[in-house]
Amino acid sequence: MKWEVVIGLETHAQLSTASKIFSGASTAFGAEPNTQACAVDLALPGVLPVLNKGAVERAIRFGLAVDANINRRSVFARKNYFYPDLPKGYQISQYELPVVEGGSIKIHVGEMEKTVRLTRAHLEEDAGKSLHEDFQGSTGIDLNRAGTPLLEIVSEPDMRSAAEAVAYAKKLHALVRWIDICDGNMQEGSFRCDANVSVRPEGSDKLGTRCEIKNLNSFRFLEQAINFEVRRQIEIIEDGGKIVQETRLYDPDKGETRSMRSKEDAHDYRYFPDPDLLPLEVTEPLISETKENLPELPDQRQQRYVSELGLSHNEATALTANRDIGDYFESVALSSLKSGESLGNADFKLCANWVINDIAAKMNEEENLPSWAFRVSSDTVGRIILRIREGAINARTGKNLLARFWEEGRRNSEGRGNYIHGGAPDETDEIIREEGLGQVSDAGAIEKIVDEVLAANAQQVADYQAGKEKAFNSLVGQAMKATKGKANPQQVNEILKRKLAQ
Amino acid sequence: MSHATLKQLSDGLAAGKFSSVEVTQNFINKINNLNKSLNCFISVDEARSLTQARTADALRAAGRAQPLTGVPIAQKDIFCAQGWLTTCGSKMLSNFVSPYDAHVIERFNQTGAVNLGKTNMDEFAMGSSNETSFYGPVRNPWDRERVPGGSSGGSAAAVAARMAPAATGTDTGGSIRQPAALTGICGLKPTYGVVSRYGMIAFASSLDQGGPMAHTAEDMALMLNVMAGFDARDSTSLQRAATDYTADLARPLAGLRIGLPREFFAQGVSADVAKAVEAAIAEYKKLGCSVVDVNLPNMGLSVPVYYVLAPAEASSNLSRFDGVRYGYRARDYTNLTDLYQKTRAEGFGAEVKRRILIGTYVLSHGYYDAYYIRAQKLRRLIAQDFTNAFKQCDVMMGPTTPSTAFKLGEKSGDPVQMYLSDIYTIAVNLAGLPGMSIPCGFDGAGLPVGLQIIGDYFSEARMLNVAHRYQQVTDWHMRTPKDIGEGVSA
Numbered sequence: 001m002k003w004e005v006v007i008g009l010e011t012h013a014q015l016s017t018a019s020k021i022f023s024g025a026s027t028a029f030g031a032e033p034n035t036q037a038c039a040v041d042l043a044l045p046g047v048l049p050v051l052n053k054g055a056v057e058r059a060i061r062f063g064l065a066v067d068a069n070i071n072r073r074s075v076f077a078r079k080n081y082f083y084p085d086l087p088k089g090y091q092i093s094q095y096e097l098p099v100v101e102g103g104s105i106k107i108h109v110g111e112m113e114k115t116v117r118l119t120r121a122h123l124e125e126d127a128g129k130s131l132h133e134d135f136q137g138s139t140g141i142d143l144n145r146a147g148t149p150l151l152e153i154v155s156e157p158d159m160r161s162a163a164e165a166v167a168y169a170k171k172l173h174a175l176v177r178w179i180d181i182c183d184g185n186m187q188e189g190s191f192r193c194d195a196n197v198s199v200r201p202e203g204s205d206k207l208g209t210r211c212e213i214k215n216l217n218s219f220r221f222l223e224q225a226i227n228f229e230v231r232r233q234i235e236i237i238e239d240g241g242k243i244v245q246e247t248r249l250y251d252p253d254k255g256e257t258r259s260m261r262s263k264e265d266a267h268d269y270r271y272f273p274d275p276d277l278l279p280l281e282v283t284e285p286l287i288s289e290t291k292e293n294l295p296e297l298p299d300q301r302q303q304r305y306v307s308e309l310g311l312s313h314n315e316a317t318a319l320t321a322n323r324d325i326g327d328y329f330e331s332v333a334l335s336s337l338k339s340g341e342s343l344g345n346a347d348f349k350l351c352a353n354w355v356i357n358d359i360a361a362k363m364n365e366e367e368n369l370p371s372w373a374f375r376v377s378s379d380t381v382g383r384i385i386l387r388i389r390e391g392a393i394n395a396r397t398g399k400n401l402l403a404r405f406w407e408e409g410r411r412n413s414e415g416r417g418n419y420i421h422g423g424a425p426d427e428t429d430e431i432i433r434e435e436g437l438g439q440v441s442d443a444g445a446i447e448k449i450v451d452e453v454l455a456a457n458a459q460q461v462a463d464y465q466a467g468k469e470k471a472f473n474s475l476v477g478q479a480m481k482a483t484k485g486k487a488n489p490q491q492v493n494e495i496l497k498r499k500l501a502q
Numbered sequence: 503m504s505h506a507t508l509k510q511l512s513d514g515l516a517a518g519k520f521s522s523v524e525v526t527q528n529f530i531n532k533i534n535n536l537n538k539s540l541n542c543f544i545s546v547d548e549a550r551s552l553t554q555a556r557t558a559d560a561l562r563a564a565g566r567a568q569p570l571t572g573v574p575i576a577q578k579d580i581f582c583a584q585g586w587l588t589t590c591g592s593k594m595l596s597n598f599v600s601p602y603d604a605h606v607i608e609r610f611n612q613t614g615a616v617n618l619g620k621t622n623m624d625e626f627a628m629g630s631s632n633e634t635s636f637y638g639p640v641r642n643p644w645d646r647e648r649v650p651g652g653s654s655g656g657s658a659a660a661v662a663a664r665m666a667p668a669a670t671g672t673d674t675g676g677s678i679r680q681p682a683a684l685t686g687i688c689g690l691k692p693t694y695g696v697v698s699r700y701g702m703i704a705f706a707s708s709l710d711q712g713g714p715m716a717h718t719a720e721d722m723a724l725m726l727n728v729m730a731g732f733d734a735r736d737s738t739s740l741q742r743a744a745t746d747y748t749a750d751l752a753r754p755l756a757g758l759r760i761g762l763p764r765e766f767f768a769q770g771v772s773a774d775v776a777k778a779v780e781a782a783i784a785e786y787k788k789l790g791c792s793v794v795d796v797n798l799p800n801m802g803l804s805v806p807v808y809y810v811l812a813p814a815e816a817s818s819n820l821s822r823f824d825g826v827r828y829g830y831r832a833r834d835y836t837n838l839t840d841l842y843q844k845t846r847a848e849g850f851g852a853e854v855k856r857r858i859l860i861g862t863y864v865l866s867h868g869y870y871d872a873y874y875i876r877a878q879k880l881r882r883l884i885a886q887d888f889t890n891a892f893k894q895c896d897v898m899m900g901p902t903t904p905s906t907a908f909k910l911g912e913k914s915g916d917p918v919q920m921y922l923s924d925i926y927t928i929a930v931n932l933a934g935l936p937g938m939s940i941p942c943g944f945d946g947a948g949l950p951v952g953l954q955i956i957g958d959y960f961s962e963a964r965m966l967n968v969a970h971r972y973q974q975v976t977d978w979h980m981r982t983p984k985d986i987g988e989g990v991s992a
Contacts, residue, residue, distance in 0.1 A: 270862065
């Protein structure tokens with residue numbers, strides 16, 4: 001039998017507020033245990049929650065970005081259960097009335113585009129951490145994370161493969177960073193997914209029994225866990241068994257999921273509206289203000305790059321991987337304009353090429369480099385491209401300059417808390433001038449060099465004339481080498497072809 | 503001095519007749535004499551109180567005194583006070599010294615009032631007789647075989663016995679008004695949201711409200727001036743222009759329309775109580791008020807509605823008492839569940855456990871709609887009844903309680919009988935309205951009777967005025983129980 005996989009994702013995105021969702025304590029990661037937990041986080045007798053407006057604004061920003069409904073009135077509820085890292089004995093979350101409902105995310109898998117519908121996104125507080133390994137024979141509790149604001153984003157069961165689930169998670173991850181509501185740091189747990197997985201015979205419209213895999217904090221684990229779970233479920237059903245609805249954990253070391261608790265052990269959370277918090281009223285001015293402040297969204301930008309700047313779909317996708325790379329690209333294009341030239345005349349293809357193949361590639365070579373920490377400024381890159389466009393230097397010289405500046409930027413920033421650019425626009429011109437890197441476009445001079453190359457390489461000339469195309473490239477290389485790479489390569493090509501044809 | 507009102511103490515301090523240290527010492531002596539027999543206080547800290555008194559005297563000497571600077575006030579042990587044992591009447595918090603001040607405590611400290619000690623109360627404010635306290639029952643100064651009411655029974659009895667000139671209380675279903683009535687003093691539960699709940703240990707968050715307990719309406723006005731006001735730390739605190747609750751006290755009552763809810767005078771109310779309340783209403787007519795009958799058709803549902811909603815909230819509010827971070831922890835346990843179970847089994851008393859069980863039940867899957875949701879709907883109907891009735895009258899009056907103080911042990915075996923002693927007060931909390939009790943006479947056995955005054959939202963100033971004018975022509979509020987020792991008048 002052929003099986004269809006059905007996946008829905010619940011994603012917890014930690015909102016990037018400086019303080020917690022219901023208290024004034026800091027949300028900064030990595031502090032000494034329990035140093036960022038105030039009376040409210042500790043749930044001392046008599047303390048009360050007060051909602052952080054910043055968390056609400058971020059939730060609204062998300063809702064607008066995915067074209068969802070912003071509920072004008074939503075309600076915080078208490079989810080009651082006992083656990084030592086849950087100080088109040090209940091988690092404040094939104095249950096029946098979430099702040100965001102509906103919306104969708106577009107994903108691409110291979111050539112296929114697909115829309116994943118969102119059910120809802122609601123605000124809630126995170127729990128603290130239980131440290132089972134740090135103390136022998138007992139468990140430590142760190143409440144620094146208790147009360148950290150989370151946006152739980154719930155998708156419809158619209159995904160049909162692990163690849164789709166990963167594409168969705170990546171798209172969502174890029175989006176929350178793009179609109180600046182979450183730092184997306186998966187190692188620190190700022191973005192984590194629970195996957196609801198079930199299988200059903202292909203063609204069936206009835207959902208199979210699902211299992212929920214908790215706390216997947218990398219895209220790789222998400223993919224592996226889903227694939228394992230799908231195989232496990234299919235095997236059970238094909239062996240005549242039944243799937244038991246349960247919560248499972250993924251063990252990355254063993255590459256398998258295992259049961260955490262079954263539906264029978266599920267808590268009765270006894271949700272009810274939190275009487276300490278008034279219903280959350282979202283006003284029209286807040287919505288319109290948030291809308292105005294919303295940046296151009298990735299899908300919009302991608303479309304603009306294709307339709308207005310003439311880039312390919314792949315180029316546009318690469319330049320919208322995050323907001324920084326696209327902003328950088330646009331700034332490079334602006335800096336590459338000749339004087340008096342308008343932005344419409346920029347060589348967007350050339351700039352895109354540089355940013356994707358050189359800048360983005362270099363960014364990827366360095367681990368843990370923030371997406372905004374370009375080693376060379378966009379002004380400098382724009383200046384290099386400008387000089388190429390003017391014919392002052394050739395592309396190879398330009399790339400050499402970039403590599404040199406990049407390395408300089410890396411060295412400048414080494415061991416420091418900040419990032420210092422390598423090179424500068426004017427420095428570009430100085431180096432070109434002082435080191436004589438200017439492109440040789442003097443036809444007479446090039447002809448002379450070509451004559452010398454031809455005379456010294458009779459064998460290659462013969463090979464070329466015998467039909468070996470490769471020999472031509474070798475001759476071009478010899479000529480470029482003779483000019484220390486400064487010759488205009490187009491001219492070299494033309495002159496060489498002309499002479500060989502004689 | 504100890505029979506003086508808050509106002510008289512305030513005036514005496516201002517006139518330099520005595521110092522705060524003298525006043526405070528006087529009341530501490532009274533406490534030392536009487537607390538053994540009445541059990542009004544859980545914590546007294548003489549040194550700490552006298553330090554505050556000295557600071558107050560210094561403030562006064564520096565010309566920076568406010569009306570309540572240097573005046574000692576007893577605080578219900580439900581309010582967290584920094585450095586004070588704050589038990590909420592429970593074994594669960596019998597070792598909890600609060601690291602922070604409740605809003606109300608902060609306000610009294612800022613004005614230079616002296617914290618005279620923490621008063622006894624029903625455990626977590628769950629009770630109507632003060633018999634559920636881990637620290638033992640409080641006795642009614644009018645008859646020590648009788649209860650003072652609850653849950654603010656320690657505060658009420660302390661004021662009645664002149665161990666404190668005034669005290670704070672909290673009222674979730676009548677916990678200020680009922681003990682005030684049973685001990686012959688005044689108590690006011692303000693409109694929900696007027697006094698911040700920050701630092702007031704939660705029983706039922708949507709119903710809890712702190713308020714003053716004192717001898718006169720004027721004293722309560724002075725206290726409410728300190729206690730009321732917006733607090734950003736309580737999301738249910740209301741942002742309103744500051745009111746001087748003493749400003750309108752003397753306003754004449756001519757033309758005031760008093761609504762008499764028929765349901766308050768139906769079956770259940772004792773003859774003596776009805777008689778005293780009717781006499782009070784006759785007195786109001788003499789003051790130029792008119793009387794009109796009003797209806798609160800859903801009031802009969804208020805006790806069952808309350809005993810769904812209050813336990814539901816309480817079951818969740820009390821989850822934090824788990825023995826993990828502070829408070830009582832069972833001595834021996836084998837694992838986490840055992841720690842929770844033993845700690846909570848040993849740390850909570852029977853009434854608290856009963857309400858946690860009821861609350862857990864009504865919130866559980868499959869019962870939530872039938873109990874919690876229905877009770878919420880009825881709550882709105884009850885509130886609507888009051889809104890309708892207030893179209894016909896300015897204030898409502900009736901008995902605070904169906905009977906006068908009952909005997910210790912008389913109702914403690916029958917929770918339903920105990921719950922019914924709040925039958926006239928609970929609806930006011932469900933509606934979020936302000937309610938007050940003032941003394942209006944005595945029954946045949948010499949036990950005080952309380953007159954309940956219910957106002958529309960935010961009409962505390964008017965209610966205090968209504969009570970004050972009555973107290974200008976009567977002296978029920980100045981009667982003292984026997985056997986409380988000599989007092990010096992200011």
